[in-house]
Structure formats: structure tokens, C-alpha cells
Amino acid sequence: MKHALLLFSAMALSASLAGCVQPQNTPIVSTEPAQADGTQVAIGQPVQVGRLTVTPMEVAEDSRCPMNARCVWAGRVILVTRIDGAGWRETVPLTLGETYGTHGTTLTLSSVSPERVTGEDPVPANYRFGFEGGN
Template identity: 35%
Template sequence: MALSACATTTSQTPLPEAKNLALGQQAYADGPIVQPVEVLEDSRCPADVMCAWAGRVRVKMLWIRSGGRQQEFEVTLGQRTQLADGSILLERVTPERRSAAKVIKPADYRFDFRFDGGY
């Protein structure tokens, strides 16, 4: 009886870049692997209204570390947050708020991140 060896390869889908991320989606952010978990605050001024204050967006995040360990942290749109050997920036949040739509559904949010560090 002849035995044949079959080579099996497992191809793991690479993580996307940290652009246009949905809540719960993991991505590679130029170094760390991050995951937006929850919108803690979205007080942005609607795009079709003039406001005295632009408002802000705060997002609860996970940093997925080696061995699968997870560390929580928080980011604010336009502000750098220390992470690992650098800092991460939440660059963009979509969709924009509109005066006619009072609430944005969590599933509709998308986030762009940039990590600077590791020098």
C-alpha cells in the first residue's frame, strides 16, 4: 500500500491597513494591531450647521499584542495617543453628522488611523 504525503498550506488573510475600519474590525496600523470597539462620544457639529465648537469623537480601542493579549485604550479624533513605542492618531471618522440624522448607527461608523513610532 503506497502512502502519499499531501502538503497543506494555510493562507491567512493579511490584516487590512487601518483605513475605513468598522467597529470590531482589526487592522495593522503601521506597527500595532488595533481594533475600534465602541464610540464613547460623538459630539461633532453637523456638517450642515455652523457651530461655536466643532465637537469631538472618542473611541474605545483594543491594542492586540503578541500572544493575543489585549490592552484597552482610548483615542480622540485629531489627538495623538501614546501607544507602544510611538503614538496613534485617529485621523478621520465617517459618516459626517447631519442635522437631519440625529443618530449614527454603530455599524455605519468608519475610522482611519495612523501610527508614528518604532524609530
């Protein structure tokens, strides 16, 4: 009986700790939005853009031409982005420089840093994103 109680306690502790583990690829999302007056934000950091709250979630593509290379194509950045408005939420891919329209507003992913460099892969934690619109 003593061994069964000890085994049950260990299983209960293991199960409760498992609920605290965050999956590796899930961004930590802050609850406090930054102001959008030219502010660039990190993955998982919400920012107020006009009447929208915008949260970068994941870089789906970064094929930009490195700043120290010559390229035939400039490349692009596609950012999976959560957009919250009054009574609604959606998650969409935004492409750098392209305007996205939703619920009577427009939103543009206007900047991405750092620049790409030949031979170096960007570190996701170093990315910063700027947005415009939301009105």
C-alpha cells in the same frame, strides 16, 4: 422518570444554546486585520497600523458639529479602541485628531465617517475609522 429525562434534556439544550447567544452590545471582532494604507474600518474590524493591530470597539462620544449646521464648538469623537502590540494588549479611549502614546509608539485616530447631519443620529454599523502611526 420519562418526564424527568425529558425535562433534563430540555434544560441541557437550553443551557447549550444560551452559550451561543452574543450580547447585543458586544461588537463582532474579525480576526483578520485589514491593511492600514488609508483603509477605514468598521467597529470590531481590526486593522494593522504600523506594528500595532488596532480594533475599534465602541463609539463613546460623537459630539461633532453636523456638516449642515453652524456650531460654536467643533465637537469630538471618542472611540474605545483595543490596541495589540508584541506581547501586550490595552483598551483605551482615542479622541479624533489627538495622538496617543504607548509602549514606545504613537497612534492617532485620524478620520471618522460618515459626517454628522442635523436631525439624524449616526448608525453604529455605518461608522468607519482611520488610524495613523504605529511605528
